[in-house]
Amino acid sequence: MSTRKSQINGIRPEILSTTINDNMSSDERFQNLVLRPVIKFQNDLLIEVFRNYITKHKSVFYDLSLEKRILYIENAIHKDMKFRNSMKGMVIGVFSVEEYLIYIENSSALNKRMMNLVKERLLSQIQLFEKPELLTAV
Numbered sequence: 157m158s159t160r161k162s163q164i165n166g167i168r169p170e171i172l173s174t175t176i177n178d179n180m181s182s183d184e185r186f187q188n189l190v191l192r193p194v195i196k197f198q199n200d201l202l203i204e205v206f207r208n209y210i211t212k213h214k215s216v217f218y219d220l221s222l223e224k225r226i227l228y229i230e231n232a233i234h235k236d237m238k239f240r241n242s243m244k245g246m247v248i249g250v251f252s253v254e255e256y257l258i259y260i261e262n263s264s265a266l267n268k269r270m271m272n273l274v275k276e277r278l279l280s281q282i283q284l285f286e287k288p289e290l291l292t293a294v
Contacts, residue, residue, distance in 0.1 A: 161252040168193040168250075186258060187269045194250045195273050199281075201246060206232070206278055209239055210285065218287040225282060233275040243274050 158166075174188045195202070209232060210217040217228050232239050247270055251259060259266055 161254065164250060164252050167197060169196050171196065182258075183262060183265050183269060186255075186266060187273070190251065190255050190258075191247070191266070191270050191273055194247050195270070195277055197250060198246050199277060202243065202274060202277065203281065203284055205242065205246070207285065215287070217285065222282075225285070226279060229278050229282070230275060233271050233278070240271060244270060247274070 171188075171192050174192060176185060176188060180188075206229070217225060220228060233243070234240070244267060248256065248259065
């Protein structure tokens with residue numbers, strides 16, 4: 157019978173570019189071994205959640221310049237505590253119990269790393285956040 161830990165690890169993508177060495181801090185090691193794969197795994201969900209965030213905030217995002225869209229994403233991630241906590245929950249929910257126990261030892265620093273990774277992932281895919289075209293009847 158497989159355990160939750162093995163099932164969770166089995167669904168995470170492998171990130172081949174990740175390097176782990178003895179000189180890394182424990183936070184950096186956690187970031188590379190846990191946070192990056194989890195956030196990559198949750199990518200599609202994070203994209204849809206941000207699309208919903210845009211809609212819930214009257215779609216003003218679509219009228220902004222690229223520079224202001226970047227600031228909008230940064231502000232959503234760093235200043236909107238409800239949204240931030242929702243994003244954190246989507247990442248933490250895919251931790252094993254052992255990973256969670258490591259996380260809670262230094263959650264403040266790891267939250268900062270986590271939210272920066274989520275922000276960078278959204279920014280790197282900003283082209284996905286274009287205004288949806290309305291369907292027209294033919």
